[in-house]
Amino acid sequence: MLRIERHSGPQLLTYTDDLARLRIRVFRDWPYLYDGDMAYESRYLKTYVEAPGSVVVLAWDGDAIVGASTGIPLVEETEEVRAPFERAGHTLEDIFYLGESVLLPQYRGQGAGVAFFEHREDHARSLGGFKATCFCGVQRPDDHPARPADYMPLDAFWQHRGYRKQPVLSTCFSWKEIGESAESPKPMTFWMKSLD
Template sequence: MIATRILTGDAVAGALDDLARLRIAVFRDWPYLYDGDVDYERDYLTAYQSPGAVVVAAYDGARMVGAATGAPMEHHAGDFAAAFATRAEPLDQIYYCAESVLLPEYRGHGLGHAFFDGRDAQARTLGRRYSAFCSVIRPADHPLRPAEYRPLDGFWRKRGYAPLPGVIAGFDWKDIGEAAQTRKSLQFWMKSL
């Protein structure tokens, strides 16, 4: 039986190692192709111990099998200020739905909805007017794209999200099989709460 738990503040600290391992495992696959390490992940994930942040975690017994993170957008202002520079929405009115990671064998059972529901509830508690996330942009003919890959655009649209034209962030990470980090483009999607 899969159970979801809402983790905030100090409760996040006890889940950081599990969350780090999960992110590395899931983001190694298409479309992220991320070659990550636990030390970087632990450092990155401490941001989700901050006020207003949330981790919606899915457990199969004691094992974390999925999680979604979220935080007030201004906690990520350094990364996203340029992408949102032409937008009218103030960053302090946007809740950022960061990553959603779920092991493949647990997909298709409604956990994606539970992840968004938990983050939406946190955003509303904080009085946010918008919810946003970003997805990596990869070319359709990328040599590592699996033939059976199905984009999540339809799922996101059913949740009320739409891509924001021209609102694209750039992040660096090392792809599997590469020697160094390269810049990736990520498309922002947003909805009103």
């Protein structure tokens, strides 16, 4: 039985190395194919330690972290995350950004994915003032050579959680993909849900 815990602030420093290793391991798989490194991950996770209102939800199996999910007020995010909302006329202060969820494959289908969304949405509500939550997912072509034959996109799961794809809200994130010699931009599309 997985144990789900919500953490914020400096207490996260205890877990940053474990979180970095987990993110590198999970994001190496399709559809991200991320060729990550600990130095980048440490810098990335520092944002969630320092940013006001941020949250990290952890999934534990005994003493091992097997999953994690992040969230942060959109105003605290990077320019590539904020810019699509600014261009579309959204008020950034109204939106809580759900960073990402990572879970080791053997623990999927046990409720952690639902718990990750519920905890982050509850956290946003507890802060007050947020009218919506959002996240983004990478857009890969259906004929991408690395796409597994049995891959099932998460669109139906996200829709069941109340999220709707927002084609007008898109951006690019850059990371080094397996087989690449340097970072390259990857297209990302946002999904949103009202907190009303």
